[in-house]
Amino acid sequence: MSPEDLVRPWRGEVLRHIPGSSPFGPLETRFAARSRENRWTRQGEPALSFASDRTVLIGEFARHFERDRAPELAGLVQTRRIFELELELARVFDLTDPSAIGALGIANAPVCFQDRSVARATAGFLRDVIGVDAILAPSTVFLDRPQHRNLILFLDRLDRPLHELIHRITPAGSFQLISSQPLLDTGR
Numbered sequence: 001m002s003p004e005d006l007v008r009p010w011r012g013e014v015l016r017h018i019p020g021s022s023p024f025g026p027l028e029t030r031f032a033a034r035s036r037e038n039r040w041t042r043q044g045e046p047a048l049s050f051a052s053d054r055t056v057l058i059g060e061f062a063r064h065f066e067r068d069r070a071p072e073l074a075g076l077v078q079t080r081r082i083f084e085l086e087l088e089l090a091r092v093f094d095l096t097d098p099s100a101i102g103a104l105g106i107a108n109a110p111v112c113f114q115d116r117s118v119a120r121a122t123a124g125f126l127r128d129v130i131g132v133d134a135i136l137a138p139s140t141v142f143l144d145r146p147q148h149r150n151l152i153l154f155l156d157r158l159d160r161p162l163h164e165l166i167h168r169i170t171p172a173g174s175f176q177l178i179s180s181q182p183l184l185d186t187g188r
Contacts, residue, residue: 003093003130006100010092010134011167013084014050014151015057020079020174027085027162027169032155037064039116040123040137046155050085051139056148057082058175059141079176086167087151090159093126094136096146110138110146127154 016026024030032046041047051057061080094100101109106122113119119137126132134153142148155162 001099001103003100003103003126006097006103007091007093007130007132009088009090010094010136011086011088012151013086014052015054015082015084015172016048016050017057017061017080017082017175020081022081025169026081026083027166029155029162039113039119039140040135040150040152041154042120042124045124045127048153048155050087050151050153052147052149052151054082054172054175056139056141056150060139060150062177063141079174081174082172084168084170084172087153087165088167089133089153089165091131091133091157092136092151093130093132093134095122096136096138096149110143113138114140114143123152127157131157133157133159 018024018026018028022028027048029046029048032048033041033044036043038047038049040049051060095113096110104122104125106112106118113122123135123137126135132154134151137150137152138146139148139150158165
């Protein structure tokens, strides 16, 4: 089976967080291509990241501080607002599916995705060559649990405006990092 054969429509609920005092909403895209620290995209490739559940959402943010920031700064980060979104996408590739990994010929997955160059190369191939709208990607916090994953939405690959892909946006609480490890979750 070729990778193209494994591209599927996808509809589901995901979570996204933003700074508590942000004047922007959870679908703001002006910052989407700026970071050099994204695992699945390079600077200049506009994408939004979503989590499958609260555990992934909070765990990935805490890991970001462990990996990319001074961990002692984590307690200074303002409260983050969480939003639940229901999305419907036409072309998604699931990197948590063993048959999809097999079709790509990737060895040592999902562990290999901890290496940003491998993650970015894989996502770039799927984005630019296969032409997917998004990937379902393993969470680096829960590599052994494929049900805990991220959705990486490639904004420049969408054939419709982003707001047309969203069926619902609901506030879903908030959280704050106490340090890079323990977390205070004030959500549901």
